[in-house]
Amino acid sequence: MPSRARAISSVFIDGTDPHGYITVSKKALVNGEPVDEVCGGQTVTFQYTVRDNVLLWPALPPLYPNPVPAGPLYYVNILDSDPTLGDIDGTVAGVTIQPGATVTFTKTRIISVGEVSSSSILVTGNFSLAQSPGDAVSATDTWTVTGINCDSRIEKRVNGAVPTGGQSFTFEVRTGASVNSVGTTISSAIADAANGGNVGMASLQLNTAYQFCETNLLPGWTTSLSQIAGSFVPNSAGGNPDNSVVCINFTLNPDVPTVFQVNNSTPVGGPARTIGYWKNWASCGSSKGRQDPILDYVLSRFGFGPALPPDPLPNPLPAILTGVTFGSLTIDTCSEAINMLDKSTTGGVKKASHPAYNMAAQLLAVKLNIQAGAAPRCIAPYVLEGEQLLLAIGFNGTGSPGYSATQGARMNVLASYFDAYNNSDPNLCPLP
Numbered sequence: 172m173p174s175r176a177r178a179i180s181s182v183f184i185d186g187t188d189p190h191g192y193i194t195v196s197k198k199a200l201v202n203g204e205p206v207d208e209v210c211g212g213q214t215v216t217f218q219y220t221v222r223d224n225v226l227l228w229p230a231l232p233p234l235y236p237n238p239v240p241a242g243p244l245y246y247v248n249i250l251d252s253d254p255t256l257g258d259i260d261g262t263v264a265g266v267t268i269q270p271g272a273t274v275t276f277t278k279t280r281i282i283s284v285g286e287v288s289s290s291s292i293l294v295t296g297n298f299s300l301a302q303s304p305g306d307a308v309s310a311t312d313t314w315t316v317t318g319i320n321c322d323s324r325i326e327k328r329v330n331g332a333v334p335t336g337g338q339s340f341t342f343e344v345r346t347g348a349s350v351n352s353v354g355t356t357i358s359s360a361i362a363d364a365a366n367g368g369n370v371g372m373a374s375l376q377l378n379t380a381y382q383f384c385e386t387n388l389l390p391g392w393t394t395s396l397s398q399i400a401g402s403f404v405p406n407s408a409g410g411n412p413d414n415s416v417v418c419i420n421f422t423l424n425p426d427v428p429t430v431f432q433v434n435n436s437t438p439v440g441g442p443a444r445t446i447g448y449w450k451n452w453a454s455c456g457s458s459k460g461r462q463d464p465i466l467d468y469v470l471s472r473f474g475f476g477p478a479l480p481p482d483p484l485p486n487p488l489p490a491i492l493t494g495v496t497f498g499s500l501t502i503d504t505c506s507e508a509i510n511m512l513d514k515s516t517t518g519g520v521k522k523a524s525h526p527a528y529n530m531a532a533q534l535l536a537v538k539l540n541i542q543a544g545a546a547p548r549c550i551a552p553y554v555l556e557g558e559q560l561l562l563a564i565g566f567n568g569t570g571s572p573g574y575s576a577t578q579g580a581r582m583n584v585l586a587s588y589f590d591a592y593n594n595s596d597p598n599l600c601p602l603p
Contacts, residue, residue: 193268193309195221195249199288199316201376207314210321210376210423211284217314219249219259219276223268253288255280282318289315323372323383323421323429327362330436337483339363340435341387344372348382348418350408357381362433377423383431384418389465390448390543391441391479395434407594411447414594437479440546442595446512446536456509467505469543470494479544495538498561500568502535507568511535517568526582527566527574530557533589540593549600550592557585 198205200216209215249259259276260266268274282288327333327340334340340362348354360370375381384405385394396402396417404414423429450456454464468480471489494503500517502508507517514523514532522528534557541547541554560582564572574582591599 193221193223195219195310195312197251197312197314199314204378206316206377208317208319208377209282211282211286211318213282213318213376214279215282215288215316216277216279217251217256219251219278220273221249221268221275221310222273223270249276251278253280282316284318284320286318287315288317289313321375321377321423323375323423323431325360325362325368325370325372326430326432327368327370328432328434329368331434333368334362334364336364339482340368340385340433342370342372342431342433343384343386344375345382345384345405345418346380348384348405350403351406353405353416354382354418375423379422381421381423382418383421384416385433385435386416387462388415388417388435388444389480389482390444390469390540390545391437393436393441395432411445411450412594413447413451414442414445415448415452437544440548441479441544443537443540443545443593444543444595445593446532449536449539450509450512453505453509455505456513464488464505465543466508466539467491469539470503470505470508472542477542477544495535495542497531497534497538497558498566498568500531500561500566502568508535508539511568516570522571525571526579526586527561527564527572530582530586530589531561531566531568533586533593534558534561536593537589548592549602550588553585553588553602557582557589560585 196219198218199209200206200218201209201213206215251257251259256278259278266274280288323344325342327342329335329338329340342360342362343356344358345354345356358372358375360372362368362370382405383396385396388394394417396419399419402417402419404412405416405418406412407414421429449466451458452462452465453459454467463484465480465484467488468484471491472478473495474493491503494501495508496502500511502511502517506519510517510519511528512532512535513519513521514525514528515521516528534554537550537554560578564574564578566572588599588602
């Protein structure tokens with residue numbers, strides 16, 4: 172007759188039973204946190220923890236008065252019923268767990284949209300004396316994780332209607348964008364006439380802070396994103412930000428679809444763009460070839476009435492006939508314009524500390540904005556004053572023209588007005 176201790180052979184112990192010979196837990200983790208829903212396409216880490224509870228037993232139930240061997244748990248095998256996970260410990264002979272100790276294994280897999288991974292694990296092993304096979308024990312645990320659709324969707328309208336013709340609008344999802352940083356773009360999409368203005372973004376992740384941004388806003392165009400509380404221009408706290416980008420913060424909510432409804436309009440005289448914008452959207456300079464040559468196109472339109480640049484731009488671009496003139500200087504090439512916007516001579520010599528070059532850079536952006544269809548607002552008299560100051564000191568975009576203390580101070584004041592205008596400062600007007 173077998174001993175009473177042997178009578179517990181092949182006992183089934185549930186993994187949640189605190190008095191089990193062994194216990195096991197299964198968890199689905201993302202970034203170290205347990206999850207039961209994940210965005211489709213996301214990699215999930217399944218964590219399995221097995222514990223040998225022999226030394227934790229204060230006593231056996233009355234039915235089994237003989238003590239349980241206080242030895243290690245040998246030949247442990249961990250199997251997951253999910254066939255893509257399968258053999259967890261990955262060994263033929265199994266593993267050994269010392270009394271009171273735990274072992275942890277992990278395995279990863281991608282969960283697709285609509286997929287439910289509801290698998291159980293079975294842990295089997297033998298307690299033994301002197302490393303000979305002893306009583307067989309087992310435990311199970313189950314964790315269910317579901318892949319859900321975490322896409323965000325854009326519903327884009329232009330003056331309340333779907334985009335038409337060649338109109339296209341670019342949107343991005345970023346991380347880390349703020350008034351102090353442009354952030355990192357992780358997904359982008361273009362809304363246009365072909366998709367009726369409705370387009371989805373790539374799969375994002377739950378419980379992650381994102382920024383939804385509209386980019387490439389032409390001079391004179393407005394976006395409804397700017398009307399949302401907390402909207403911001405990336406990196407606007409320093410340098411020369413590109414205010415053709417507007418962002419808002421958001422976090423995915425799995426229970427409510429994330430839909431961004433964005434309306435752009437072209438009122439008579441829309442917002443201006445910064446020096447940073449004009450330097451970016453040009454055929455030359457550091458952004459050469461990466462953006463549409465809006466600066467080149469607008470330079471070609473001086474001598475004609477102000478007008479919003481068409482979308483798309485004509486190809487080839489019109490020739491630059493007259494260019495833009497202020498002081499004794501005419502700018503009729505992309506490189507001259509970029510150098511002047513960079514507070515340099517037309518030949519590229521940096522002069523940022525010179526009041527005339529500092530003001531001329533902002534003044535050039537003002538004139539480009541107005542020619543591109545942005546509203547002059549209250550800036551026009553100061554544009555004329557700035558041009559007259561440059562004439563008075565003989566400014567021609569080369570060298571370092573002299574100026575009086577009064578002239579220098581006034582050029583600095585005008586530069587601040589022009590900068591506020593180019594940043595579409597809502598509090599610009601009235602000016603003194």
